[in-house]
Amino acid sequence: MFINWMLQEIHLKLVYYGPGLSGKTENMNYIYSHIDPALKGDLISLKTKEDRTIFFDFLQLEVGAIDGKKPKFNLYTVPGQVNYSLSRKIVLNGVDGIIFVADSQKEMMNANLDTLLDLEKHLIADGKTLEDFPWVLQYNKRDLPNIVSIDEMNEKLNLFGVPHFPASAVTGQGVFPALKELIKQVVIKTKQQMTVQQEKRA
Amino acid sequence: MHSSEYQRDTVEPILSREQFVSISDTLAALAGKLRIEAMLLVNSSGRIIASNIKTGWRGDMTLLATLAASSFSAANEMGRVLGEREHFKMILHEGANRNIFVSTVNSHYFLIVVFEKGVALGMVRLLTKKTIQELVPILKLKTGEKYPENIFDGRFTSQLDDELDRSLTEFS
Numbered sequence: 263m264f265i266n267w268m269l270q271e272i273h274l275k276l277v278y279y280g281p282g283l284s285g286k287t288e289n290m291n292y293i294y295s296h297i298d299p300a301l302k303g304d305l306i307s308l309k310t311k312e313d314r315t316i317f318f319d320f321l322q323l324e325v326g327a328i329d330g331k332k333p334k335f336n337l338y339t340v341p342g343q344v345n346y347s348l349s350r351k352i353v354l355n356g357v358d359g360i361i362f363v364a365d366s367q368k369e370m371m372n373a374n375l376d377t378l379l380d381l382e383k384h385l386i387a388d389g390k391t392l393e394d395f396p397w398v399l400q401y402n403k404r405d406l407p408n409i410v411s412i413d414e415m416n417e418k419l420n421l422f423g424v425p426h427f428p429a430s431a432v433t434g435q436g437v438f439p440a441l442k443e444l445i446k447q448v449v450i451k452t453k454q455q456m457t458v459q460q461e462k463r464a
Numbered sequence: 465m466h467s468s469e470y471q472r473d474t475v476e477p478i479l480s481r482e483q484f485v486s487i488s489d490t491l492a493a494l495a496g497k498l499r500i501e502a503m504l505l506v507n508s509s510g511r512i513i514a515s516n517i518k519t520g521w522r523g524d525m526t527l528l529a530t531l532a533a534s535s536f537s538a539a540n541e542m543g544r545v546l547g548e549r550e551h552f553k554m555i556l557h558e559g560a561n562r563n564i565f566v567s568t569v570n571s572h573y574f575l576i577v578v579f580e581k582g583v584a585l586g587m588v589r590l591l592t593k594k595t596i597q598e599l600v601p602i603l604k605l606k607t608g609e610k611y612p613e614n615i616f617d618g619r620f621t622s623q624l625d626d627e628l629d630r631s632l633t634e635f636s
């Protein structure tokens with residue numbers, strides 16, 4: 263979290279993480295094209311000619327001021343392809359919360375789990391863990407046939423019982439709800455941290 | 465759910481109002497000496513701390529800061545791949561009409577300077593270096609500034625929830 267006291271802005275960095283082609287960029291596209299235009303900045307996508315993310319997508323959202331403080335949400339996606347681990351590490355710098363976009367298709371279950379472990383590895387290197395860090399699970403591509411049941415996905419991926427959302431980034435199902443819930447989770451955790459800090463000082 | 469001790473640094477060091485003012489003054493002094501289009505002090509994750517913009521400049525500062533932060537990180541990773549021990553001191557992007565000069569201030573911050581082709585790079589480097597020398601001690605000051613206890617108090621969070629419900633949804 264970053265607070266600019268001069269401008270009274272509160273910034274949160276929220277990252278879409280998940281295996282290649284799971285729909286991270288599509289989430290961002292959906293948000294960009296469906297949110298109130300007054301609340302969004304430009305969408306930038308650093309991608310290959312084939313539309314695969316090579317570094318990240320970025321979109322800043324802002325909602326109305328609360329008590330004079332302006333919340334701003336910096337949304338990023340990472341590149342899911344295995345080779346781009348270093349790019350993922352860079353994008354995770356300063357992250358406040360993660361939406362893990364899992365691909366619901368049967369043949370993608372191993373890739374989902376591998377990527378979740380890859381995320382945990384990056385978090386640990388940064389002194390965080392999946393157990394303590396604010397994150398939510400989005401089970402994407404529910405509009406396709408040949409998908410795994412929600413129960414089974416929870417069993418395989420939802421190791422710490424975080425909020426989960428059946429979704430389709432194409433139809434928009436579960437896109438805004440997952441983002442909203444993540445922000446709430448981040449606020450709850452940050453509040454706890456601040457309390458801990460204050461108790462330490464006292 | 466519990467919050468663990470090692471996560472406390474998630475909240476970045478806080479700069480006081482006085483620090484902001486000194487930083488802005490320092491940037492303004494540089495802007496007075498150099499014909500620059502834009503100058504941004506940015507933290508390592510791409511958030512803008514302070515800026516000084518030529519009137520009429522129409523670039524998107526948020527995007528510029530985000531992209532500069534990531535290309536700077538990428539340059540540092542390139543350095544690591546090559547076995548460099550230190551962070552890169554600066555990177556330069558040369559465009560047809562303008563240049564972007566990014567230099568490290570310390571491990572948390574860097575400075576972005578956008579200037580027209582006509583301005584001598586040597587001059588930019590020289591004066592930027594001097595500015596950074598002034599910024600380093602300002603950024604270091606221990607100010608004892610604290611987060612207000614109540615930044616996320618019950619009232620704030622319930623208003624935020626309402627605001628999120630209102631805003632983060634399909635627009636019609």
Ligand SMILES: Nc1nc2c(ncn2[C@@H]2O[C@H](COP(=O)(O)OP(=O)(O)OP(=O)(O)O)[C@@H](O)[C@H]2O)c(=O)[nH]1
Nearest residue numbers: 282283284285286287288315341342403430431432
């Ligand atoms: N049917 C369906 N297709 C989807 C869904 N989400 C994404 N796709 C499609 O899947 C393909 C990959 O989506 P992207 O959003 O580019 O995937 P990504 O996760 O950003 O992939 P990388 O950038 O390589 O990490 C695109 O053709 C999308 O249109 C979904 O919910 N349902």
Ligand SMILES: [Mg+2]
Nearest residue numbers: 286287314315
């Ligand atoms: Mg992508």
